[in-house]
Amino acid sequence: MNPIYHLEERLKAKGLALPPAPTPLGAYVPAVISGNLLFLSGMLPLRDARLIRTGKAGFDVTLEELREDAAQVVLNALAVVKQTLGDFNRIVRCVKLTGYVASADTFYEQPQVINGASELLFELMGERGRHCRSAVGVSVLPLNSPIEIDFIFEIDKC
Structure with missing residues (x-):
């Protein structure tokens, strides 16, 4: 059986549950399918429906807190995937994610922050969770969020 079918069981085994899919905070949609790609807006x-915490890496928020935030973003993204596709059976793989970290000008550990998302995707999806990515430091994010991540998934066209 395709290992992606077990994603929800893997969530339960880790003591995690999918939250309700977050609603857009602006004039955009949370997901768009184009061909065999599913693009998610920044999460x-x-x-x-509230930010776990606010602030900047290296100033207000610790690396461990940021890694926890990155894992929460993955759960939110998977909730949007499930809402969009109905289930996880159409996911072929996670292709790419781009992580943005609101950073003090002396914070250089953006890759370690986004590892919180990358590692959880691998744990939940196995090899299909391995992806390309960028980890970018920025001066500020919406609502004073410490991180934002967008995702691209390959899906079966059905």
Whole structure:
């Protein structure tokens, strides 16, 4: 059986659950399918429709907190994937993610922050969770969020 079919079981085994899919905070849609690609808009570390924390890496927020935020972003993204596709059976793989980290000008550990997302995707999806990525330091993000991540998934056309 395709290992992606077990994604929800892997979530449960890790003590995690998908949250409700976050609603857009502006004039955009959370996901767009083009051909065999599913593009997700930038996801914030929201829990119960609120940011878990605010601030900048290297100033207000620790590396470990940022890694937790990155994992929450993955859960939010998977909730959008499920809402868009109905289930996870059409996912072929995660192709790419781009992580943005609101950073003090002396913070250089953006890759370690975004590892919180990359590692969880691999744990949940196996090899299909390995992806290309960028980890970018920025001066500010929407709502004073410490991170934002967007995703591209390859899907079966069906």
